[in-house]
Amino acid sequence: MKKKKKMRIFPVIVCFIFFGISMFLAFDLLKKMPQNREKYFTEYNQTITNNLNKVLAQQKVLDEEYQQVANSQEYTLSNPYVKVNPYEISPLTALIIFETASKVTVDVKINDLAVTTMEAGTTHIIPIIGLYANATNIIELTTSQNESHTLEIKTGVYNDTLTEFDFAKKINNYSHLFVVGDKNANTSYIRGFDHNKNLMYYLELDYLSSISFRENNRFHVSYNSKKGIENDVMLEMDYLGKIYNVTNDTNSLNKDSDIIYNNEEYQCIAHNIYNEKTDNYKLNNKIPSNQYLTPSTYKLATISNLLDEAKIYDHNYTILLNGENITFKTEEDVDNISLLLIDKSGKVYEFVLKSLDSELITSFNTSLTGDYVLYLKLDENYYNLLTTIKN
Numbered sequence: 001m002k003k004k005k006k007m008r009i010f011p012v013i014v015c016f017i018f019f020g021i022s023m024f025l026a027f028d029l030l031k032k033m034p035q036n037r038e039k040y041f042t043e044y045n046q047t048i049t050n051n052l053n054k055v056l057a058q059q060k061v062l063d064e065e066y067q068q069v070a071n072s073q074e075y076t077l078s079n080p081y082v083k084v085n086p087y088e089i090s091p092l093t094a095l096i097i098f099e100t101a102s103k104v105t106v107d108v109k110i111n112d113l114a115v116t117t118m119e120a121g122t123t124h125i126i127p128i129i130g131l132y133a134n135a136t137n138i139i140e141l142t143t144s145q146n147e148s149h150t151l152e153i154k155t156g157v158y159n160d161t162l163t164e165f166d167f168a169k170k171i172n173n174y175s176h177l178f179v180v181g182d183k184n185a186n187t188s189y190i191r192g193f194d195h196n197k198n199l200m201y202y203l204e205l206d207y208l209s210s211i212s213f214r215e216n217n218r219f220h221v222s223y224n225s226k227k228g229i230e231n232d233v234m235l236e237m238d239y240l241g242k243i244y245n246v247t248n249d250t251n252s253l254n255k256d257s258d259i260i261y262n263n264e265e266y267q268c269i270a271h272n273i274y275n276e277k278t279d280n281y282k283l284n285n286k287i288p289s290n291q292y293l294t295p296s297t298y299k300l301a302t303i304s305n306l307l308d309e310a311k312i313y314d315h316n317y318t319i320l321l322n323g324e325n326i327t328f329k330t331e332e333d334v335d336n337i338s339l340l341l342i343d344k345s346g347k348v349y350e351f352v353l354k355s356l357d358s359e360l361i362t363s364f365n366t367s368l369t370g371d372y373v374l375y376l377k378l379d380e381n382y383y384n385l386l387t388t389i390k391n
């Protein structure tokens with residue numbers, strides 16, 4: 001009779017112990033990896049939030065909402081969809097949506113003033129411009145088949161104070177006088193007044209410093225996320241506050257022939273806001289952005305040792321976040337300078353900066369979301385900007 005072989009317990013135990021230690025070390029390494037990346041996002045970093053990107057993202061959501069309303073066909077002339085301040089930065093405007101059984105035009109009256117005739121259609125998306133502040137505004141809609149509906153829109157109180165100047169002479173024969181800024185009050189909104197100095201337009205979005213009117217009820221404004229900082233961007237907008245384009249090309253500003261008053265306190269432009277005929281309001285009608293610098297990308301691990309030895313950048317610099325534009329500005333007398341954006345996944349985006357009038361400026365389409373820590377590369381030396389951007 002053969003004897004049974006005894007199982008050798010010790011090697012099995014050793015294998016289990018070795019496997020357990022290996023798994024623990026691997027798990028511990030994985031656990032430390034995010035911490036190693038996140039160490040660059042220190043509590044000492046200044047944080048810059050992209051306010052304009054928040055507005056643009058919200059407007060995209062609102063456009064989709066209004067398109068769903070228009071597609072639903074559930075609203076009628078007698079029961080229209082009404083949204084005051086449809087893009088959340090122009091509170092004296094509204095958007096009205098409804099459906100008609102047949103193709104008709106719609107005459108629009110605001111407070112007994114005939115303002116425009118909307119183009120013929122069955123789905124009507126009507127922009128309402130020029131509501132009185134702090135009032136109950138009466139809107140009358142009449143179709144080409146003589147069907148009509150009257151509704152009320154109430155508005156809030158907004159700053160309608162103006163220092164003394166020859167208002168009547170400035171507005172002349174135009175319907176409205178637009179006033180940009182009020183530097184004595186340290187504000188930068190855009191307001192529109194009628195001949196009786198009634199406030200009928202109000203646009204507030206961070207810091208706006210100039211306006212230039214264009215066709216199709218649109219205008220250009222000079223915008224910056226920080227007041228008093230150079231390198232504004234230009235926004236193309238309409239009266240409802242919808243932003244169509246963001247660009248660092250501001251050549252179209254301050255060249256409007258209608259500028260009639262421009263001093264340290266106000267810029268004033270007289271303008272007619274109503275057209276005899278108006279097209280149906282277009283949703284989701286963005287203009288493609290300009291082309292910006294394209295970054296080189298690589299893994300953080302390739303330069304992590306160099307970043308660990310990086311010094312604090314102690315020269316003056318400015319960083320601005322204006323939608324798709326990030327502008328970095330500094331004075332450095334070097335041949336090679338790059339701005340590095342590092343995300344929490346361990347990816348590095350390196351933008352080579354270009355020289356402009358002895359200052360280094362770049363604007364680029366980030367198309368990036370999330371948080372990024374910023375470093376500067378001068379020749380082959382790395383510097384910590386102690387800045388985190390939230391995009």
